[in-house]
Amino acid sequence: TNQSERTMSYGKGDVFAYRTYLKPLEGVKQIPESNFSGRNNIVFGLNVKVEIAGQDFLPSFTEGDNSLVVATDSMKNFIQRHLGSYEGSTIEGFIKYVGEAFLNKYAQIESVKLIGEEIPFHATTHSNDNSEAMESDLVFNSSRGERSQASIEMKRMEQRNEVITQSSKIVDLQLIKVKGNSFTGFVRDEYTTLPYDSNRPLFIHLNIDWEYEEEEDAYGNNPQSYVAAEQVKDIASSVFHELDTPSIQNLIYLIGCRILKRFPQLGEVTFQSQNHTWETVVDDIPNSEGKVYTEPRPPFGFQQFSVSKKDLQNNEEVAASGKASR
Amino acid sequence: TNQSERTMSYGKGDVFAYRTYLKPLEGVKQIPESNFSGRNNIVFGLNVKVEIAGQDFLPSFTEGDNSLVVATDSMKNFIQRHLGSYEGSTIEGFIKYVGEAFLNKYAQIESVKLIGEEIPFHATTHSNDNSEAMESDLVFNSSRGERSQASIEMKRMEQRNEVITQSSKIVDLQLIKVKGNSFTGFVRDEYTTLPYDSNRPLFIHLNIDWEYEEEEDAYGNNPQSYVAAEQVKDIASSVFHELDTPSIQNLIYLIGCRILKRFPQLGEVTFQSQNHTWETVVDDIPNSEGKVYTEPRPPFGFQQFSVSKKDLQNNEEVAASGKASR
Ligand SMILES: Cn1c(=O)[nH]c2c(=O)[nH]c(=O)[nH]c21
Ligand SMILES: Cn1c(=O)[nH]c2c(=O)[nH]c(=O)[nH]c21
Numbered sequence: 001t002n003q004s005e006r007t008m009s010y011g012k013g014d015v016f017a018y019r020t021y022l023k024p025l026e027g028v029k030q031i032p033e034s035n036f037s038g039r040n041n042i043v044f045g046l047n048v049k050v051e052i053a054g055q056d057f058l059p060s061f062t063e064g065d066n067s068l069v070v071a072t073d074s075m076k077n078f079i080q081r082h083l084g085s086y087e088g089s090t091i092e093g094f095i096k097y098v099g100e101a102f103l104n105k106y107a108q109i110e111s112v113k114l115i116g117e118e119i120p121f122h123a124t125t126h127s128n129d130n131s132e133a134m135e136s137d138l139v140f141n142s143s144r145g146e147r148s149q150a151s152i153e154m155k156r157m158e159q160r161n162e163v164i165t166q167s168s169k170i171v172d173l174q175l176i177k178v179k180g181n182s183f184t185g186f187v188r189d190e191y192t193t194l195p196y197d198s199n200r201p202l203f204i205h206l207n208i209d210w211e212y213e214e215e216e217d218a219y220g221n222n223p224q225s226y227v228a229a230e231q232v233k234d235i236a237s238s239v240f241h242e243l244d245t246p247s248i249q250n251l252i253y254l255i256g257c258r259i260l261k262r263f264p265q266l267g268e269v270t271f272q273s274q275n276h277t278w279e280t281v282v283d284d285i286p287n288s289e290g291k292v293y294t295e296p297r298p299p300f301g302f303q304q305f306s307v308s309k310k311d312l313q314n315n316e317e318v319a320a321s322g323k324a325s326r
Numbered sequence: 327t328n329q330s331e332r333t334m335s336y337g338k339g340d341v342f343a344y345r346t347y348l349k350p351l352e353g354v355k356q357i358p359e360s361n362f363s364g365r366n367n368i369v370f371g372l373n374v375k376v377e378i379a380g381q382d383f384l385p386s387f388t389e390g391d392n393s394l395v396v397a398t399d400s401m402k403n404f405i406q407r408h409l410g411s412y413e414g415s416t417i418e419g420f421i422k423y424v425g426e427a428f429l430n431k432y433a434q435i436e437s438v439k440l441i442g443e444e445i446p447f448h449a450t451t452h453s454n455d456n457s458e459a460m461e462s463d464l465v466f467n468s469s470r471g472e473r474s475q476a477s478i479e480m481k482r483m484e485q486r487n488e489v490i491t492q493s494s495k496i497v498d499l500q501l502i503k504v505k506g507n508s509f510t511g512f513v514r515d516e517y518t519t520l521p522y523d524s525n526r527p528l529f530i531h532l533n534i535d536w537e538y539e540e541e542e543d544a545y546g547n548n549p550q551s552y553v554a555a556e557q558v559k560d561i562a563s564s565v566f567h568e569l570d571t572p573s574i575q576n577l578i579y580l581i582g583c584r585i586l587k588r589f590p591q592l593g594e595v596t597f598q599s600q601n602h603t604w605e606t607v608v609d610d611i612p613n614s615e616g617k618v619y620t621e622p623r624p625p626f627g628f629q630q631f632s633v634s635k636k637d638l639q640n641n642e643e644v645a646a647s648g649k650a651s652r
Binding site (some may be wrong): 005006008009010011012013014015016025046051054060061062063064066067068069070071072073074075076077078081106183184185186187189191192193194245246247249250253270274275298300301302303304305306308311312314315 | 332334335336337339340341343377383386387388389390391392393394395396397398399400401402403404407431459486509510511512513516517518519520571572573576578579596600601607624625626627628629630631632634637640642
C-alpha cells in the first residue's frame with residue numbers, strides 16, 4: 001500500500017489570537033487606485049488554522065499509540081505564544097515564522113500547512129482639543145466585511161525547510177454597482193427563461209488570490225514589493241467603476257489584468273466570484289431614476305478564473321491597437 | 327501560456343430541487359449494525375452545485391463575448407427539469423444523469439462537476455383507526471442534522487462521456503459518547519497545558535467519504551451493491567459504542583475498517599473529524615454519575631485520514647493473532 005499517498009493529517013482550526021502593538025507596516029508602494037499607505041497594527045487579529053502531517057503519526061491512528069502525538073491543544077498554545085515573539089508586520093510573515101518553528105521543534109512533523117485570516121479592526125474617530133475629528137489610536141471597530149488571508153505549506157527537506165506553496169488573498173469582498181451593467185447575448189434555448197438585461201444592479205462577492213514570482217516578496221520584509229489586500233480591493237472597485245460590464249466573467253478578467261499591471265512582482269491572480277444581483281421590487285419611482293430591490297433568492301451563479309502575466313501582454317496589445325471595446 | 331492549466335469554470339450553487347414520489351430505493355444489503363432497509367423517496371430533496379468548464383468559454387472572460395455562454399440561470403432550469411425525468415432512486419444516479427445530459431446538450435462544455443446534497447426529510451407518525459402510532463406517508467420532518475452527499479466529475483472523450491471521479495459521503499454526523507473515552511500518553515513539553523484525561527465526554531463531528539471499486543455500483547441500479555449513508559452512520563455509532571476510545575485518530579481508523587469489512591465493494595473510506603468535546607461545568611452531582619457540561623470554546627481539533635482495503639487485511643491479522651488491544 002502506498003503509504004505516502006494516503007490522506008493523513010491533523011491539526012487545529014479557529015485558533016484566535018490578537019496582538020496589540022505589532023510592528024507597523026510602512027513603506028508600501030503607492031498606486032493610483034488607492035490611498036492605502038500602511039497598517040498601524042495596533043490591533044493585529046488573526047484566526048489561524050494549522051494542519052500537520054508525517055508518517056510517524058500512523059501508529060496514532062492504527063494502534064491508538066499517542067506517544068508522538070503533539071496534542072492539538074498544544075498546537076494552539078504554540079501558535080499563540082509565537083505571536084508574542086513575532087517581529088515582522090504581516091500575516092504572511094507570521095505564518096511563515098510559525099511554520100518554520102513547528103518544523104524545527106518537532107522532528108515527527110514532515111510538513112505543515114497554515115492559514116491565517118485577518119480579523120479586521122478598522123479606524124474610528126475621536127474629537128481633539130480643537131474640536132476636529134481625528135483618527136483614534138485606542139478605539140477600533142471590529143468588522144465583518146472582507147478580510148485578508150494568507151496560506152503557506154512548508155516541508156522539511158534534507159538541508160532546510162522548504163516553502164511548497166504560498167498565497168495571499170482577500171475574501172468575501174462585496175461590491176455593488178448600481179448601473180452600467182448588462183448581461184446579454186448568451187445562449188437562448190428551451191432551458192432559457194432569463195431575459196437579456198441591458199442594465200442590472202450588479203452585486204458581486206469576490207475572493208481574489210495572488211501569487212508572487214519571488215516568494216520572499218510575500219512576507220513584507222521589503223514593503224516596496226509587498227502587495228496589500230487593501231490595494232487589491234481598491235483596484236477591484238476602481239475597475240468596476242470605470243467599466244461598463246457585459247458580464248462578471250469579463251469584469252474579473254480586467255481586474256486581474258490591472259492588478260498584474262500595478263504589481264509586476266506578481267505572477268498570477270485567481271478569482272472566485274459569486275453573483276448576488278438584487279431582484280427588483282419597485283421598478284418605477286416618479287421623478288427618480290431610483291428603484292427598490294431585495295435580496296435575490298437562491299441559487300447563485302459563480303465563476304472561477306486565473307489571470308497570468310501572459311494575459312496582461314495580450315490585453316495591453318489589444319488596448320494599444322485600439323481594439324479594446326470598453 | 328498553458329491555457330489548459332488555467333483555472334476557468336463557472337456554474338451555479340444552491341440549486342434547490344424537491345421531487346415527490348421518486349422511485350423508492352429497495353433491496354439494499356442488510357448489515358448487523360443497521361436496521362436500514364431502503365428509502366421511500368416520497369420527498370426527495372436536493373441542493374445541487376454545478377460547475378462547468380471548457381476552452382470555448384475563454385472569450386466570455388477576455389472579450390465579454392457571451393455567445394457561447396449558457397446562462398447559469400438556464401443551468402438551474404436544466405437541473406430542476408431533469409429531476410422530473412429522472413427514473414432512478416439515488417442522488418448518485420441523479421447527478422450522473424444530469425452530468426451526461428449537460429455534456430450531450432452543449433458541445434462547448436468539456437467537463438462538468440456536480441455535487442448533490444441531501445435535504446433530509448424524516449418519517450413522522452400518525453394514529454390509525456386502532457389508535458396505533460403508524461409511520462406517515464404524507465407528513466415529513468425536515469431536519470438539519472447529518473445528510474448524504476454525492477459528487478461526480480465527467481468529461482467528454484472521443485468515444486463517450488467518461489466519469490473522472492465519483493464519491494459518496496455523509497456530512498456533519500455529530501456523535502457524543504458520554505463515557506469510555508480517554509486521551510493520554512501524548513507529547514508533554516513546554517507548550518503542553520492539557521492534562522492526560524482518562525474519561526472524557528467525546529463529541530465528534532464526522533464527514534465520511536466512500537469510493538466504490540466499480541463505479542457502476544454507486545448509482546443504486548443494483549441495490550444489493552449500493553452503500554446507503556444511513557448504514558455508514560449506523561456503523562460509525564456502533565463502533566463508537568463498542569470501543570474504549572484512546573483518541574479520535576484510532577476511532578476513525580476502526581470505523582473505516584468496519585465499513586470496508588461490511589462492504590467489500592468499496593475500495594477506500596476517508597474521514598474528516600472534528601473534536602467538539604464538551605467542557606465540564608459541574609463535576610460532582612451527589613448520588614449520580616452525571617455531570618453538567620457546556621459547549622467548548624474554540625479552537626477545535628481535527629483529523630483527516632483514509633483507510634483502504636490493505637488496512638483491513640492488516641487489522642484482521644492483528645485481531646486474529648489476539649493482539650488487538652480493544
Ligand atoms: C445572470 N447570469 C446568468 O444567469 N449567468 C451569468 C453569467 O454567466 N455571468 C453573468 O455575469 N451573469 C449571469
Ligand atoms: C484533546 N485533544 C488534543 O488536544 N489533541 C487531540 C488529538 O490529537 N486527538 C484526540 O482525540 N484528542 C485530542
